[in-house]
Amino acid sequence: MMQHIFRRGTKEEKPVLVLLHGTGGTEHDLLSLAELVDPEASVLSVRGNVLENGMPRFFKRLAEGIFDEEDLVFRTKELKDFLAQAAIDYQFDPSNIVAIGYSNGANIAASLLFHYDNAVKGAILHHPMVPIRNVPMPDLTGIHVWIGAGANDPICPQEESVELKNLLEEAGASVGIHWEHAGHQLTKLEVNAAKAWYQQNFS
Numbered sequence: 001m002m003q004h005i006f007r008r009g010t011k012e013e014k015p016v017l018v019l020l021h022g023t024g025g026t027e028h029d030l031l032s033l034a035e036l037v038d039p040e041a042s043v044l045s046v047r048g049n050v051l052e053n054g055m056p057r058f059f060k061r062l063a064e065g066i067f068d069e070e071d072l073v074f075r076t077k078e079l080k081d082f083l084a085q086a087a088i089d090y091q092f093d094p095s096n097i098v099a100i101g102y103s104n105g106a107n108i109a110a111s112l113l114f115h116y117d118n119a120v121k122g123a124i125l126h127h128p129m130v131p132i133r134n135v136p137m138p139d140l141t142g143i144h145v146w147i148g149a150g151a152n153d154p155i156c157p158q159e160e161s162v163e164l165k166n167l168l169e170e171a172g173a174s175v176g177i178h179w180e181h182a183g184h185q186l187t188k189l190e191v192n193a194a195k196a197w198y199q200q201n202f203s
C-alpha cells in the first residue's frame, strides 16, 4: 500500500498522470504541475514509502547520489504493483500511464523504465539520475521519455543526464532532453517545456 491521492480527470481517454515527488515531499507537491501539464487527465499522486530522517523518499540511499540498489529494486517493484492494483481499484487502463517525477521521484520513474517494459507508456523526468547500472534493459520501443536536466545541477552532472538519455535510447525509447541553468531546481520554464513535449506526444 502506498499513500496517495487519486483524482479522476474529465477525459477518460487521457493518460493517467502518476506523480512522484522529490526527497522530503508528499503526494500533494506535484498536483499543480499535473494541472498545468494536462488539466483533463486523471492524476494518481503517490508518496514514497521510505523515510530518511522524517523525509519521504521512494527508495533508500547510502549517501547523496549513492543508491541502495537492493532497496531500489524492491521499491520499484512495490510501485509497479501499486500501480497495477490502483488501475483495478480506480478502473483505469494500466497501459495508459505517464509518470511525472522530480528528483528522487524522477529516479524511481527511471527505475521503472530500467526494469519493466510495460509500467508506463511515457515519462517526464525532472532532474533524474541514472538509477542503476549494468542491468539488462527491457525493450522500451514505443515509450516516450522527456528529461529535464540542469546544465549546472550539483546533484546530477551533465554527463550523467546524457548517459541516461543514451541508455534509454539504446533500449528503444524515444528520448527528448531539455537543458536549464537553474541547478537542481524545477523552474516554470522547465515545466512549460515538459508541457509542450507532452502535448506533442500525448494529446
Ligand code: MLT
Pocket (backbone or CB within 6 Å): 022, 023, 061, 064, 065, 066, 103, 104, 105, 107, 129, 155
Ligand atoms: C536521490 O537520492 O534520488 C537523488 O539524490 C535526488 C534527491 O536528492 O532526491
